[in-house]
Amino acid sequence: MKLFLRNAIKSIILFALLALVAVNVSYAQLNNVGKFIASGKADANILAKEYLSPVGKGFGAGLNTGWFTTAKPHKKLGFDVTVSGGLAFVPTTDQSFDAAKLNLQRLQYDTNSPEMSPTLAGAKQSGSTFNIVDQGYNLGSVTMPKGTGYSFVPSPMFKVGIGLIHDTEIMIRYLPQVNIKNYGKMNLYGFGIKHGLNQWIPGGKLLPVNLSVMFGYTDFKASSDLSVNPQTDANTSNQYDGSTWQGQQVKTETKAYTVNALVGKSLPIIAVYAGVGIESSKMTVATPGNYPITVPDPTQTNPNHKKIDKLSDPVDINIKGANTFHAIVGARLRFLIFSLSASYTMANYSIANVGVGISFR
Numbered sequence: 001m002k003l004f005l006r007n008a009i010k011s012i013i014l015f016a017l018l019a020l021v022a023v024n025v026s027y028a029q030l031n032n033v034g035k036f037i038a039s040g041k042a043d044a045n046i047l048a049k050e051y052l053s054p055v056g057k058g059f060g061a062g063l064n065t066g067w068f069t070t071a072k073p074h075k076k077l078g079f080d081v082t083v084s085g086g087l088a089f090v091p092t093t094d095q096s097f098d099a100a101k102l103n104l105q106r107l108q109y110d111t112n113s114p115e116m117s118p119t120l121a122g123a124k125q126s127g128s129t130f131n132i133v134d135q136g137y138n139l140g141s142v143t144m145p146k147g148t149g150y151s152f153v154p155s156p157m158f159k160v161g162i163g164l165i166h167d168t169e170i171m172i173r174y175l176p177q178v179n180i181k182n183y184g185k186m187n188l189y190g191f192g193i194k195h196g197l198n199q200w201i202p203g204g205k206l207l208p209v210n211l212s213v214m215f216g217y218t219d220f221k222a223s224s225d226l227s228v229n230p231q232t233d234a235n236t237s238n239q240y241d242g243s244t245w246q247g248q249q250v251k252t253e254t255k256a257y258t259v260n261a262l263v264g265k266s267l268p269i270i271a272v273y274a275g276v277g278i279e280s281s282k283m284t285v286a287t288p289g290n291y292p293i294t295v296p297d298p299t300q301t302n303p304n305h306k307k308i309d310k311l312s313d314p315v316d317i318n319i320k321g322a323n324t325f326h327a328i329v330g331a332r333l334r335f336l337i338f339s340l341s342a343s344y345t346m347a348n349y350s351i352a353n354v355g356v357g358i359s360f361r
Contacts, residue, residue: 032145033250033315034226037291039132039142040106041314049317050097054121055153056319058088060281061349062155063218063256069332069341071264071273072210073194074163078361084157086353090121095151099128108133122147137296167196173218184224192216212262223251230292230308238308248289256281271332281321288313323347334359
């Protein structure tokens with residue numbers, strides 16, 4: 001028994017580490033937002049939202065899964081510790097965007113580049129190029145980054161469920177701030193509640209299935225350092241010293257809410273369930289700090305002369321989730337106290353979720 005429990009715990013820890021690395025690799029791509037800032041505040045926000053939209057929608061959808069592995073709440077003082085990982089599948093329509101149709105200010109689409117540019121969840125191929133034009137001066141260009149080549153968004157979960165009185169279970173998600181080298185910092189917290197309905201239905205205890213409702217809320221934060229340096233050449237003057245650009249970051253926060261009505265059957269080894277629900281989510285992306293931008297300098301006699309200007313906190317966008325209504329099916333296998341679970345959520349961004357854990361009562 002001790003050997004079994006030790007191996008079960010090792011499996012849970014390994015699964016948690018793999019899920020954590022997967023989401024950090026995905027979030028590392030957020031550093032590409034620094035490439036958009038040269039286009040100016042208004043255009044940078046447009047490009048950032050187009051490129052990052054699938055991450056905001058997919059990650060929010062993923063956070064709304066992994067809350068439960070059965071329809072039946074734990075018995076009093078029963079508990080589970082579960083680590084799960086979700087994959088939100090990005091629709092084809094969100095894997096690229098039409099660069100020629102964007103309403104931009106300083107940027108002009110270069111017709112020699114691809115018109116359909118990949119989003120972060122798009123193909124790993126070159127994106128569209130835009131020329132930076134200000135007051136009639138051509139100040140360079142911005143090329144959209146490649147996609148990751150993966151049309152899904154990962155989301156790790158860690159949950160503890162504890163049974164209370166009256167067929168009620170509370171659920172807690174928590175991940176203290178961790179710093180993974182070359183990726184950045186992240187932390188997560190959330191809470192949920194599941195309540196059995198059979199007790200309130202006349203003859204409900206005789207029903208062959210368990211009926212319940214649940215609510216869950218999750219807040220996930222991540223941040224990473226940026227390094228956007230000013231243009232340096234003989235025709236560009238710069239009045240700022242290097243300390244001006246220190247402290248550049250990209251920060252994100254994703255908040256997700258879900259409510260579900262569940263029906264299921266729990267047997268000694270296997271539990272199955274299905275349900276319907278509603279959800280919402282929103283990701284915010286911001287770039288606190290000062291950033292250099294190249295602008296014309298008409299005060300100089302040289303018409304090609306430029307200067308470095310300063311943009312403060314240039315990117316600040318909100319990406320709302322694509323899912324509202326969803327349907328879900330799932331199952332859990334339990335061997336002594338060790339459990340394996342899987343679920344599939346059908347929605348605009350569908351999600352597959354698998355988990356491992358320890359469950360009692």
